[in-house]
Amino acid sequence: MIALIIGCEIGFWVLIALGLAVRYLTSARRLSTVLLACVPLVDVLLLTAAVIDLRRGGETSFTHGLAAIYIGVSIAFGPQMIDWADQRFAHRFAGGPAPVRPPKTGSAHAARERVQWVRHLLAYAVAAVVLGLFTLLVGELDRTAPLWGVLAPWTVVLAIDFVVSFSYTVLPRRS
Helix, strand or coil: CHHHHHHHHHHHHHHHHHHHHHHHHCCCHHHHHHHHHCHHHHHHHHHHHHHHHHHCCCCCCHHHHHHHHHHHHHHHHHHHHHHHHHHHHHHHHHCCCCCCCCCCCHHHHHHHHHHHHHHHHHHHHHHHHHHHHHHHHHCCHHHHHHHHHHHHHHHHHHHHHHHHHHHHHHCCCCC
């Protein structure tokens, strides 16, 4: 399962790189759109493989929980990562404007930090839903209970991220 997760991460970035390379280095706009539209299929592949493994009696492990985390992060942060890569490709290969740098100070920085925390919360929620889906599809709560262990440390990280992210609202960075 860990090899599949790594393969999905590589596939995610390969599809983005290919889609953007085709967009900015050739005139095959439709092919570029198809390649970029295939990026979410990586998540579907991982979800399907994890469910099949669990349904066939595979031992539940941390890697199944990691697959849920990967899917949650991919859904919550994927569009932002694609936009990040697109800005750099457009600037480097198509004469586009320089990539927008996130604000480092003031209320704009605080607002961005709050939005990033909400994305983090969304990733957490999606991962919890995926874990619930795993539990439902396997149908054996005692067998899938260990999967839920990945949420305990992530809950702590999410709480720390909340404190840090929202602290900039109360005490914004100064220039």
